[in-house]
Amino acid sequence: MKKILIIGPSWVGDTMLIQPMLWRLKQQHPGCNIDVFAPPWTEALLRAMPEVSEVIINPFPHGEFKLSERYRTGKQLSHGQYDQAIVLPNSFKSALVPFFAGIPLRTGFIGEFRYKLLNDVRKLDKAAMPLMVQRFAHLAENAGVSITRPLSDPRLEISATQRNVTLNKLGLKLDKPVAVFCPGAEFGPAKRWPISYFAEIGQRLQRKGYAIWLIGSTKDRDIAENIIALGNSEGHNLCGSTDLLDAIALLSCAQLVISNDSGLMHLAAALNRPMLALFGSSSPQFTPPLSGQAQVLKLDIKCSPCFKRECPLGHFDCMRQLTPNMVWGKLTALLPSLIETKDEHAEEPAQRNIQGL
Numbered sequence: 001m002k003k004i005l006i007i008g009p010s011w012v013g014d015t016m017l018i019q020p021m022l023w024r025l026k027q028q029h030p031g032c033n034i035d036v037f038a039p040p041w042t043e044a045l046l047r048a049m050p051e052v053s054e055v056i057i058n059p060f061p062h063g064e065f066k067l068s069e070r071y072r073t074g075k076q077l078s079h080g081q082y083d084q085a086i087v088l089p090n091s092f093k094s095a096l097v098p099f100f101a102g103i104p105l106r107t108g109f110i111g112e113f114r115y116k117l118l119n120d121v122r123k124l125d126k127a128a129m130p131l132m133v134q135r136f137a138h139l140a141e142n143a144g145v146s147i148t149r150p151l152s153d154p155r156l157e158i159s160a161t162q163r164n165v166t167l168n169k170l171g172l173k174l175d176k177p178v179a180v181f182c183p184g185a186e187f188g189p190a191k192r193w194p195i196s197y198f199a200e201i202g203q204r205l206q207r208k209g210y211a212i213w214l215i216g217s218t219k220d221r222d223i224a225e226n227i228i229a230l231g232n233s234e235g236h237n238l239c240g241s242t243d244l245l246d247a248i249a250l251l252s253c254a255q256l257v258i259s260n261d262s263g264l265m266h267l268a269a270a271l272n273r274p275m276l277a278l279f280g281s282s283s284p285q286f287t288p289p290l291s292g293q294a295q296v297l298k299l300d301i302k303c304s305p306c307f308k309r310e311c312p313l314g315h316f317d318c319m320r321q322l323t324p325n326m327v328w329g330k331l332t333a334l335l336p337s338l339i340e341t342k343d344e345h346a347e348e349p350a351q352r353n354i355q356g357l
Contacts, residue, residue: 017132037077040058284298
């Protein structure tokens with residue numbers, strides 16, 4: 001039985017995107033054992049993937065080198081007798097542990113002078129594989145073999161029991177249709193739609209009979225509290241009150257999700273929930289939500305995408321000019337039940353071309 005060690009990504013959203021690669025490995029090597037070396041905040045998501053045999057916690061904080069500790073970790077992992085390691089991050093340090101573990105076949109893309117650490121080095125063709133999910137899946141193939149297309153979309157399932165446990169724990173009911181807002185983005189503020197804009201959409205949805213749930217990490221709690229303070233007093237600020245399984249359970253209850261480009265966006269897509277994904281500094285040409293139920297909204301402006309954590313020009317036009325009326329228009333196309341019965345909101349002329357993917 002083949003044993004494979006995956007050196008996993010640092011982000012929850014990227015972790016969701018490895019699932020098609022795991023499926024392909026299982027197709028190629030029936031009965032193979034796949035372990036994932038990953039940061040602790042992705043553990044629950046990985047354990048929800050049936051393709052994963054075991055999760056080994058990566059103890060190294062993002063950006064820390066710690067050569068001697070990586071050496072000791074590699075020597076410990078050598079007892080796993082892995083046949084292959086697939087290194088998904090492109091950094092030099094991410095390839096050290098499988099090298100120190102003496103894993104015979106070490107696969108990954110060229111990056112940061114890793115030729116001596118990897119012995120199955122792949123050259124990335126960005127034009128042929130523009131999506132991150134495609135790049136991950138490519139590493140499941142033998143050298144020189146193209147990925148099998150089309151790739152299946154990542155998928156998550158959650159039991160009714162787990163959903164009810166989460167609802168009871170948080171004191172939530174399903175007596176109204178649920179709109180889930182994901183107003184944070186761990187990467188940085190350049191990915192976050194303005195607080196006042198989320199608040200306005202929340203008010204409109206509440207008038208349509210929706211319950212508003214805001215989910216995210218502890219870092220997003222103040223953002224959600226400000227959205228509630230701006231006319232959404234009946235909303236539920238659940239940021240920081242959930243673990244990852246709880247967040248998946250809450251997203252599975254949603255009739256609508258509105259999310260920035262974040263890990264939660266990818267989880268909602270994997271649950272196949274109706275969703276509007278808002279992009280600013282990042283690109284849906286690289287990490288789109290992979291679901292037929294998801295719609296993307298992004299302004300076509302010259303400086304976007306910049307892929308920066310904060311707006312380098314200081315104006316934040318990629319999100320600021322993506323107004324609530326533009327978003328509402330897209331929502332009514334996604335959910336026809338939201339169409340106004342009277343002219344409640346003034347028409348707003350489009351200020352920019354909009355990409356709707």
